[in-house]
Amino acid sequence: MRGDPKVTGVLxxxxxxxxxxxxxISKAGKEYVCIMQVHCDYEMNELKxxxxxxxGEIYQRPPVRSSVKRRTRKRRxxxxxxxxxxxxxxxxxxxxxxxxxxxxxxxxxxxxLGCGAHMRELRRTRSGIFTEDSNLVTLHEISEALxxxxxxxxxxxxxxxxxxxxFAVCGIPKxxxxxxxxxxxxxGATLNAPGVVAFQNFKRGENVAIMTLKGEIVAIGESNINSxxxxxxxxxxxxxxxxVLMERxxxxxxxKKNEKD
Amino acid sequence: xxxxxxxxxxxxxxxxxxxxxxxxxxxDKYGFYPDKRPIEALxxxxxxxxxKPAGPTSHEVAYWVKKMFNLNKVGHGGTLEHV
Numbered sequence: 255m256r257g258d259p260k261v262t263g264v265l266x267x268x269x270x271x272x273x274x275x276x277x278x279i280s281k282a283g284k285e286y287v288c289i290m291q292v293h294c295d296y297e298m299n300e301l302k303x304x305x306x307x308x309x310g311e312i313y314q315r316p317p318v319r320s321s322v323k324r325r326t327r328k329r330r331x332x333x334x335x336x337x338x339x340x341x342x343x344x345x346x347x348x349x350x351x352x353x354x355x356x357x358x359x360x361x362x363x364x365x366x367l368g369c370g371a372h373m374r375e376l377r378r379t380r381s382g383i384f385t386e387d388s389n390l391v392t393l394h395e396i397s398e399a400l401x402x403x404x405x406x407x408x409x410x411x412x413x414x415x416x417x418x419x420x421f422a423v424c425g426i427p428k429x430x431x432x433x434x435x436x437x438x439x440x441x442g443a444t445l446n447a448p449g450v451v452a453f454q455n456f457k458r459g460e461n462v463a464i465m466t467l468k469g470e471i472v473a474i475g476e477s478n479i480n481s482x483x484x485x486x487x488x489x490x491x492x493x494x495x496x497x498v499l500m501e502r503x504x505x506x507x508x509x510k511k512n513e514k515d
Numbered sequence: 516x517x518x519x520x521x522x523x524x525x526x527x528x529x530x531x532x533x534x535x536x537x538x539x540x541x542x543d544k545y546g547f548y549p550d551k552r553p554i555e556a557l558x559x560x561x562x563x564x565x566x567k568p569a570g571p572t573s574h575e576v577a578y579w580v581k582k583m584f585n586l587n588k589v590g591h592g593g594t595l596e597h598v
Binding site: 260261262263264265266267268269270271272273274275276279280282284321352376378381382383384386388389390391392393396397400403409412413415416417418419420421422423424425427428430432433436450451452453454455465466467468469470471481484485499500504505506 | 517519520522523524526527529531532533534535536537539540541542545546547548549550552554557558559560561562563564565566567568569570573576577579580583584586587588589590591592593594595596
Protein backbone atom coordinates (compact mmCIF):
# COMPACT_ATOMS: atom_id res chain seq x y z
CA MET A 255 0.00 0.00 0.00
CA ARG A 256 2.08 2.79 -1.32
CA GLY A 257 2.59 5.86 0.74
CA ASP A 258 -0.77 5.67 2.47
CA PRO A 259 -0.69 5.35 5.39
CA LYS A 260 2.88 6.33 5.99
CA VAL A 261 4.99 3.37 6.92
CA THR A 262 8.62 3.95 7.88
CA GLY A 263 11.39 2.51 10.01
CA VAL A 264 13.74 -0.42 10.41
CA LEU A 265 14.20 -2.32 7.14
CA UNK A 266 17.43 -4.34 7.21
CA UNK A 267 18.76 -4.97 3.71
CA UNK A 268 21.12 -7.85 2.98
CA UNK A 269 23.50 -7.20 0.12
CA UNK A 270 24.47 -9.88 -2.41
CA UNK A 271 25.80 -12.79 -0.35
CA UNK A 272 24.19 -11.50 2.87
CA UNK A 273 20.77 -12.05 1.25
CA UNK A 274 21.05 -15.64 2.50
CA UNK A 275 20.91 -14.47 6.11
CA UNK A 276 17.80 -12.34 5.83
CA UNK A 277 15.33 -15.12 6.66
CA UNK A 278 16.82 -15.12 10.18
CA ILE A 279 15.62 -11.53 10.49
CA SER A 280 12.30 -11.70 8.68
CA LYS A 281 11.29 -14.69 10.83
CA ALA A 282 12.11 -12.85 14.06
CA GLY A 283 9.92 -10.63 16.26
CA LYS A 284 8.95 -7.09 15.33
CA GLU A 285 8.25 -3.92 17.24
CA TYR A 286 6.27 -0.91 16.07
CA VAL A 287 5.02 2.46 17.15
CA CYS A 288 1.70 3.28 15.57
CA ILE A 289 -0.80 6.11 15.53
CA MET A 290 -4.41 5.00 15.59
CA GLN A 291 -7.29 7.33 14.84
CA VAL A 292 -10.48 6.44 16.70
CA HIS A 293 -13.70 7.57 15.03
CA CYS A 294 -15.49 8.77 18.16
CA ASP A 295 -14.79 10.03 21.65
CA TYR A 296 -13.98 7.23 24.05
CA GLU A 297 -13.33 6.51 27.70
CA MET A 298 -9.65 5.93 28.44
CA ASN A 299 -10.46 2.99 30.71
CA GLU A 300 -12.56 1.31 28.07
CA LEU A 301 -9.82 1.78 25.46
CA LYS A 302 -7.21 0.32 27.79
CA UNK A 303 -9.39 -2.68 28.49
CA UNK A 304 -9.99 -3.33 24.81
CA UNK A 305 -6.32 -2.88 23.92
CA UNK A 306 -5.37 -5.45 26.56
CA UNK A 307 -7.57 -8.01 24.85
CA UNK A 308 -5.17 -7.92 21.91
CA UNK A 309 -2.19 -9.05 23.96
CA GLY A 310 -1.41 -12.77 23.67
CA GLU A 311 -2.65 -15.05 20.93
CA ILE A 312 -4.97 -13.34 18.47
CA TYR A 313 -6.72 -14.41 15.27
CA GLN A 314 -6.28 -12.26 12.18
CA ARG A 315 -7.57 -12.49 8.66
CA PRO A 316 -5.12 -10.77 6.31
CA PRO A 317 -6.48 -7.56 4.75
CA VAL A 318 -7.86 -7.54 1.18
CA ARG A 319 -4.70 -5.95 -0.12
CA SER A 320 -2.02 -8.22 1.23
CA SER A 321 0.63 -10.47 -0.21
CA VAL A 322 -0.48 -13.70 1.50
CA LYS A 323 -3.49 -15.97 1.24
CA ARG A 324 -6.49 -14.54 3.11
CA ARG A 325 -6.83 -17.30 5.61
CA THR A 326 -7.45 -16.50 9.28
CA ARG A 327 -4.26 -17.14 11.18
CA LYS A 328 -2.97 -17.07 14.72
CA ARG A 329 -0.38 -14.54 15.77
CA ARG A 330 1.15 -13.70 19.12
CA UNK A 331 1.18 -10.10 20.32
CA UNK A 332 3.77 -9.77 23.07
CA UNK A 333 2.79 -6.33 24.32
CA UNK A 334 0.79 -3.22 23.54
CA UNK A 335 1.44 -0.02 25.44
CA UNK A 336 -0.53 3.17 25.01
CA UNK A 337 2.20 5.80 25.06
CA UNK A 338 0.15 8.95 24.54
CA UNK A 339 -3.27 10.15 23.44
CA UNK A 340 -4.40 13.42 21.93
CA UNK A 341 -8.11 13.64 21.32
CA UNK A 342 -8.99 10.74 19.07
CA UNK A 343 -5.40 9.97 18.19
CA UNK A 344 -3.72 7.16 20.11
CA UNK A 345 0.03 6.47 20.05
CA UNK A 346 0.79 2.82 20.80
CA UNK A 347 3.90 0.64 21.01
CA UNK A 348 3.33 -2.93 19.86
CA UNK A 349 5.65 -5.96 19.92
CA UNK A 350 4.56 -9.04 18.02
CA UNK A 351 5.41 -12.10 15.98
CA UNK A 352 6.24 -11.46 12.31
CA UNK A 353 3.24 -11.33 10.01
CA UNK A 354 0.95 -9.56 12.46
CA UNK A 355 -1.08 -6.81 10.84
CA UNK A 356 -0.95 -3.56 12.81
CA UNK A 357 -3.53 -2.07 10.47
CA UNK A 358 -5.88 -4.90 11.41
CA UNK A 359 -5.28 -4.48 15.14
CA UNK A 360 -6.28 -0.80 14.86
CA UNK A 361 -9.32 -1.74 12.81
CA UNK A 362 -10.39 -4.44 15.26
CA UNK A 363 -9.91 -2.17 18.28
CA UNK A 364 -12.31 0.20 16.52
CA UNK A 365 -14.89 -2.54 16.10
CA UNK A 366 -14.76 -3.39 19.81
CA LEU A 367 -15.06 0.30 20.65
CA GLY A 368 -18.19 0.32 18.56
CA CYS A 369 -17.42 3.24 16.28
CA GLY A 370 -14.42 2.19 14.26
CA ALA A 371 -10.76 3.17 14.11
CA HIS A 372 -7.94 3.07 11.60
CA MET A 373 -4.17 3.23 11.45
CA ARG A 374 -2.81 6.65 10.57
CA GLU A 375 0.92 6.12 10.72
CA LEU A 376 3.28 3.28 11.45
CA ARG A 377 6.96 3.07 12.22
CA ARG A 378 8.86 -0.17 12.76
CA THR A 379 11.33 0.23 15.62
CA ARG A 380 12.71 -3.30 15.60
CA SER A 381 13.06 -6.19 13.15
CA GLY A 382 14.70 -9.15 14.84
CA ILE A 383 17.98 -7.96 16.33
CA PHE A 384 17.99 -4.74 14.29
CA THR A 385 16.65 -1.69 16.11
CA GLU A 386 16.57 2.06 15.66
CA ASP A 387 19.69 2.17 17.84
CA SER A 388 21.72 -0.32 15.82
CA ASN A 389 23.25 1.93 13.19
CA LEU A 390 20.04 2.94 11.42
CA VAL A 391 20.81 4.93 8.24
CA THR A 392 18.74 6.84 5.69
CA LEU A 393 18.89 6.48 1.90
CA HIS A 394 20.54 9.92 1.82
CA GLU A 395 23.31 8.79 4.14
CA ILE A 396 23.92 5.73 1.95
CA SER A 397 24.02 7.87 -1.16
CA GLU A 398 26.44 10.38 0.40
CA ALA A 399 28.71 7.63 1.74
CA LEU A 400 28.78 6.03 -1.70
CA UNK A 401 29.61 9.38 -3.29
CA UNK A 402 32.52 9.91 -0.90
CA UNK A 403 33.84 6.47 -1.76
CA UNK A 404 33.43 6.73 -5.53
CA UNK A 405 34.45 10.32 -6.10
CA UNK A 406 36.64 11.23 -3.15
CA UNK A 407 38.27 7.84 -2.50
CA UNK A 408 37.13 8.04 1.11
CA UNK A 409 35.52 4.81 2.32
CA UNK A 410 35.19 5.74 6.00
CA UNK A 411 31.52 6.80 5.75
CA UNK A 412 30.65 3.71 3.75
CA UNK A 413 32.18 1.52 6.44
CA UNK A 414 29.89 3.15 8.97
CA UNK A 415 26.86 2.39 6.78
CA UNK A 416 27.70 -1.24 5.94
CA UNK A 417 27.48 -3.73 8.80
CA UNK A 418 29.47 -6.94 8.32
CA UNK A 419 26.79 -9.61 7.69
CA UNK A 420 28.09 -11.57 10.70
CA PHE A 421 26.01 -9.34 12.97
CA ALA A 422 22.90 -11.11 11.66
CA VAL A 423 23.78 -14.23 13.69
CA CYS A 424 24.10 -12.30 16.92
CA GLY A 425 21.02 -13.91 18.41
CA ILE A 426 21.90 -17.58 17.79
CA PRO A 427 24.55 -19.91 19.30
CA LYS A 428 27.85 -20.06 17.47
CA UNK A 429 30.66 -22.55 17.08
CA UNK A 430 34.20 -21.58 16.09
CA UNK A 431 36.11 -23.98 13.89
CA UNK A 432 39.69 -24.61 12.86
CA UNK A 433 41.08 -23.14 9.63
CA UNK A 434 41.46 -26.71 8.33
CA UNK A 435 37.77 -27.48 8.79
CA UNK A 436 36.46 -24.44 6.88
CA UNK A 437 36.78 -25.46 3.26
CA UNK A 438 35.05 -28.85 3.57
CA UNK A 439 31.93 -27.09 4.81
CA UNK A 440 31.87 -24.79 1.81
CA UNK A 441 31.85 -27.99 -0.28
CA GLY A 442 28.80 -29.30 1.58
CA ALA A 443 30.35 -31.41 4.35
CA THR A 444 28.93 -31.54 7.86
CA LEU A 445 30.78 -29.97 10.78
CA ASN A 446 32.29 -32.82 12.78
CA ALA A 447 33.61 -32.83 16.31
CA PRO A 448 37.36 -32.63 15.53
CA GLY A 449 36.91 -29.29 13.75
CA VAL A 450 35.33 -27.50 16.71
CA VAL A 451 37.58 -25.15 18.65
CA ALA A 452 35.01 -23.33 20.80
CA PHE A 453 31.24 -23.20 21.13
CA GLN A 454 28.36 -21.48 22.80
CA ASN A 455 25.67 -23.60 24.44
CA PHE A 456 22.95 -25.02 22.20
CA LYS A 457 20.37 -27.77 22.10
CA ARG A 458 19.88 -30.45 19.48
CA GLY A 459 17.90 -29.19 16.49
CA GLU A 460 18.70 -25.51 17.07
CA ASN A 461 20.02 -23.07 14.48
CA VAL A 462 23.76 -22.68 14.97
CA ALA A 463 26.22 -20.41 13.15
CA ILE A 464 29.59 -21.83 12.12
CA MET A 465 32.35 -19.22 12.41
CA THR A 466 36.05 -19.08 11.63
CA LEU A 467 38.66 -18.08 14.18
CA LYS A 468 38.68 -14.66 12.49
CA GLY A 469 34.96 -14.29 13.17
CA GLU A 470 33.74 -14.81 9.59
CA ILE A 471 30.56 -16.74 9.10
CA VAL A 472 31.02 -19.99 7.18
CA ALA A 473 27.49 -21.39 7.32
CA ILE A 474 24.29 -21.67 9.31
CA GLY A 475 23.04 -25.12 10.15
CA GLU A 476 21.05 -27.29 12.47
CA SER A 477 22.76 -28.84 15.46
CA ASN A 478 22.83 -32.61 15.58
CA ILE A 479 23.60 -32.86 19.30
CA ASN A 480 23.37 -30.92 22.54
CA SER A 481 26.47 -28.79 23.02
CA UNK A 482 27.35 -30.48 26.34
CA UNK A 483 28.09 -33.68 24.39
CA UNK A 484 30.93 -32.10 22.38
CA UNK A 485 33.52 -32.40 25.12
CA UNK A 486 33.32 -36.21 25.04
CA UNK A 487 33.12 -36.60 21.28
CA UNK A 488 36.10 -37.73 19.23
CA UNK A 489 34.09 -37.86 16.02
CA UNK A 490 30.59 -37.43 14.72
CA UNK A 491 28.36 -34.69 13.36
CA UNK A 492 27.98 -31.51 15.40
CA UNK A 493 26.17 -29.27 12.90
CA UNK A 494 24.50 -30.01 9.58
CA UNK A 495 24.89 -26.88 7.44
CA UNK A 496 21.75 -25.53 5.76
CA UNK A 497 23.01 -22.28 4.28
CA VAL A 498 26.65 -21.84 3.28
CA LEU A 499 27.82 -18.22 3.27
CA MET A 500 31.50 -18.56 2.49
CA GLU A 501 32.76 -19.12 -1.01
CA ARG A 502 34.75 -22.22 -1.83
CA UNK A 503 38.54 -22.30 -1.59
CA UNK A 504 38.95 -19.18 0.52
CA UNK A 505 40.63 -21.50 3.03
CA UNK A 506 42.95 -24.40 2.12
CA UNK A 507 41.72 -27.96 1.87
CA UNK A 508 42.01 -29.98 5.05
CA UNK A 509 40.24 -33.12 3.93
CA LYS A 510 42.71 -35.83 4.86
CA LYS A 511 43.31 -34.58 8.33
CA ASN A 512 39.75 -33.79 9.35
CA GLU A 513 37.08 -35.34 7.24
CA LYS A 514 37.79 -39.04 7.60
CA ASP A 515 35.67 -40.40 10.42
CA UNK B 516 39.97 -16.00 19.76
CA UNK B 517 39.34 -12.91 17.72
CA UNK B 518 37.53 -10.15 19.52
CA UNK B 519 35.11 -9.55 16.65
CA UNK B 520 33.17 -12.60 17.87
CA UNK B 521 32.44 -10.75 21.09
CA UNK B 522 31.41 -7.70 19.10
CA UNK B 523 28.80 -9.80 17.31
CA UNK B 524 27.24 -10.90 20.60
CA UNK B 525 27.45 -7.38 21.93
CA UNK B 526 25.52 -6.04 18.91
CA UNK B 527 22.21 -7.38 20.23
CA UNK B 528 23.24 -8.00 23.86
CA UNK B 529 23.23 -11.74 23.31
CA UNK B 530 24.63 -13.65 26.22
CA UNK B 531 25.71 -17.25 25.86
CA UNK B 532 29.03 -18.21 27.39
CA UNK B 533 31.87 -19.50 25.26
CA UNK B 534 33.35 -22.93 25.97
CA UNK B 535 36.90 -23.20 24.67
CA UNK B 536 37.95 -26.74 23.75
CA UNK B 537 41.50 -26.01 22.70
CA UNK B 538 43.90 -23.33 21.59
CA UNK B 539 44.03 -22.74 17.85
CA UNK B 540 45.69 -20.28 15.50
CA UNK B 541 44.30 -18.80 12.32
CA UNK B 542 46.46 -18.08 9.31
CA ASP B 543 46.12 -14.48 8.09
CA LYS B 544 46.79 -15.71 4.54
CA TYR B 545 43.22 -16.98 4.28
CA GLY B 546 39.93 -15.13 4.54
CA PHE B 547 39.36 -11.75 6.18
CA TYR B 548 38.58 -10.43 9.61
CA PRO B 549 34.96 -9.28 9.13
CA ASP B 550 35.69 -5.69 10.22
CA LYS B 551 38.78 -5.52 8.01
CA ARG B 552 37.36 -6.81 4.74
CA PRO B 553 38.39 -4.80 1.70
CA ILE B 554 35.53 -2.44 0.89
CA GLU B 555 34.61 -4.27 -2.33
CA ALA B 556 34.23 -7.53 -0.39
CA LEU B 557 32.32 -5.78 2.39
CA UNK B 558 29.79 -4.41 -0.13
CA UNK B 559 28.91 -7.96 -1.15
CA UNK B 560 28.78 -9.28 2.43
CA UNK B 561 27.01 -6.54 4.33
CA UNK B 562 23.70 -5.58 5.86
CA UNK B 563 22.38 -2.03 5.86
CA UNK B 564 20.01 -1.22 8.70
CA UNK B 565 17.91 1.12 6.58
CA UNK B 566 15.40 3.65 7.82
CA LYS B 567 12.72 3.19 5.17
CA PRO B 568 11.18 6.51 4.13
CA ALA B 569 7.44 6.99 3.66
CA GLY B 570 6.27 6.66 0.08
CA PRO B 571 8.15 3.95 -1.76
CA THR B 572 7.54 0.27 -0.97
CA SER B 573 10.12 -1.92 0.75
CA HIS B 574 10.75 -3.64 -2.57
CA GLU B 575 11.37 -0.36 -4.36
CA VAL B 576 13.77 0.80 -1.66
CA ALA B 577 15.63 -2.52 -1.77
CA TYR B 578 15.82 -2.22 -5.57
CA TRP B 579 17.33 1.27 -5.31
CA VAL B 580 20.00 0.00 -2.95
CA LYS B 581 20.73 -2.82 -5.37
CA LYS B 582 21.18 -0.34 -8.23
CA MET B 583 23.23 2.13 -6.15
CA PHE B 584 25.77 -0.56 -5.35
CA ASN B 585 25.44 -2.34 -8.68
CA LEU B 586 24.59 -5.68 -7.04
CA ASN B 587 23.01 -8.81 -8.48
CA LYS B 588 20.75 -9.41 -5.53
CA VAL B 589 19.54 -7.92 -2.28
CA GLY B 590 17.08 -9.19 0.31
CA HIS B 591 15.22 -7.42 3.06
CA GLY B 592 14.27 -8.52 6.54
CA GLY B 593 10.50 -8.46 6.25
CA THR B 594 8.44 -6.10 4.11
CA LEU B 595 6.84 -3.09 5.76
CA GLU B 596 3.88 -2.89 3.36
CA HIS B 597 1.39 -5.41 4.60
CA VAL B 598 1.70 -4.52 8.26
